[in-house]
Amino acid sequence: MITDLVQISRLGEKKRGENEKFRRWIKSHNFVERQFRRAAHEVHEAIDCRECAECCRVTEAEIYEKDVEKLSKHLGISRKQFMEQYTATGDEGELILRRTKSGCVFLDGNDCTVYEARPKTCEGFPHLLRGMGSIQHKMWAYVDRATYCPIVYNWMEQIKGLTNFKK
Numbered sequence: 001m002i003t004d005l006v007q008i009s010r011l012g013e014k015k016r017g018e019n020e021k022f023r024r025w026i027k028s029h030n031f032v033e034r035q036f037r038r039a040a041h042e043v044h045e046a047i048d049c050r051e052c053a054e055c056c057r058v059t060e061a062e063i064y065e066k067d068v069e070k071l072s073k074h075l076g077i078s079r080k081q082f083m084e085q086y087t088a089t090g091d092e093g094e095l096i097l098r099r100t101k102s103g104c105v106f107l108d109g110n111d112c113t114v115y116e117a118r119p120k121t122c123e124g125f126p127h128l129l130r131g132m133g134s135i136q137h138k139m140w141a142y143v144d145r146a147t148y149c150p151i152v153y154n155w156m157e158q159i160k161g162l163t164n165f166k167k
C-alpha cells in the first residue's frame, strides 16, 4: 500500500491516462460492484486519514445548512459569526469552508480542529464507502482524487486487478 503523498501525486498523474481509460471501460462492462466495495473497505482499514489530511489541504469542503448549525454550535458562536468568519463562496456559487494558504481554515498541521463536528462531506470523503450513487457514476471524480488521495489511488490499482481491463 503506497501512502507517501509525493509518490501518490507522481503516480496518480502518471496513471491519469490509464485511469481515464479504466473509467470509460467500467461504463461499458459488467463487473461485480461488491468486490470493488470489499476492496474499498480493505484500503480504508489500512490507511489512517488522520496521518494524511491531504484532502483538507487540496480540496474545498462544501457545506450545507446542517453543517453550519452543527459547527456554529460546536464553536459556541452565532450562525452569523460562523458565516462571516469561516465560510466563503466556491467557484460555482456553493458554500464552502474558508481556506488559508495551507488548506481548510480548520486544519492545524494534520489535525482537524473541529473533528467531532466536521461537515458531512468530510466524514464521507473520498466517498468510496458512503454517499449516493453507484461506483460507475462516481468514477469520474476518482481519476482526479487518485492524484492526491492514497485511499483512492490504492483502491483504483486494486480494482483494476479484479477485472480483465487491459492497461
Ligand code: SF4
Binding pocket: 055, 056, 061, 097, 104, 105, 106, 107, 108, 111, 112, 113, 114, 115, 118, 119, 122
Ligand atoms: S473541516 Fe476538518 S476534515 Fe473538513 S476539510 Fe476542514 S480540516 Fe478537513
Ligand code: SF4
Binding pocket: 047, 048, 049, 050, 052, 053, 054, 055, 056, 125, 126, 148, 149, 150, 151, 152
Ligand atoms: S480521504 Fe484520502 S486524502 Fe483524505 S485524509 Fe484520507 S487518505 Fe488522505
